[in-house]
Amino acid sequence: MPHDRFYIDAPLKDRVSLQGEELHHLHRVMRKKAGDTLELVNGKKGLALGKIFSVSKWEAQIDILQTEQKEPLLPPMILIQALPKLPLLDFIIQKGTELGVSTFYLYPSAHSEKKGLSPTQMQRLNHILIASMKQCGRLDLPTLEMGFPSLDIPLFFGDLSENAPPLSQKGKLPGALAIGPEKGFTEKEILELREKGTGVRLAPYTLRAETAALTGLSILADTIYQK
Secondary structure (H helix, E strand, O other), X not given: OOOOEEEOOOOOOOEEEEOHHHXXXXXXXXXXXXXXXXXXXXXXXXXXXXXXXXXXOOOEEEEEEEEEEOOOOOOOEEEEEEXXXXXXXXXXXXXXXXXXXXXEEXXXXXXXXXXXXXHHHHHHHHHHHHHHHHHHOOOEOOEEEEOOOOOOOOEEEEOOOOOOOEHHHHOOOOEEEEEOOOOOOOHXXXXXXXXXXXXXXXXXXXXXXXXXXXXHHHHHHHHHXXX
């Protein structure tokens, strides 16, 4: 993790103002002061080297010294996750970001433990996205959406049937992975998913929702290295 990297939702040019939680981390945790250098990311593929002009309890003013743009290391990788319990969702968002997910779609399936998220819960997940992006060195911030999407890229979903092919044989990027809740998809949901995509096995045994998500994402991410 880059220790001196901070997130700001603004263009990386001229002089920028860092506020809120990132200011608290810079000022109270890292004890940064005027004249110190640091890195800034804006979640839009930009990375900047900055120098602190001034720090107060309201803001840190930072002069941008140089910038660069870098494309993501992976093609688009989408996770469509049936809503689990919140601690599990936090974990999936955190680790999914580290594995390269570009967009998370969260939706309430018939067996979901939760049927929706409050604005406060969505805000918490966005904070996890930002922290995870900085921790793993990404420059692109994943997006977080509600609902099951219509996609124009291959869709794979966790299928427990014996004749489902392994994801390692069928998976490719760009692609999307749909993962059900702890109690699994209903028969109706499975039929609907088969009309939209391909059912795949993720492992020899039945996996928990969070394990299934991370296993499937790891397999998909690895396909770019397969020749």
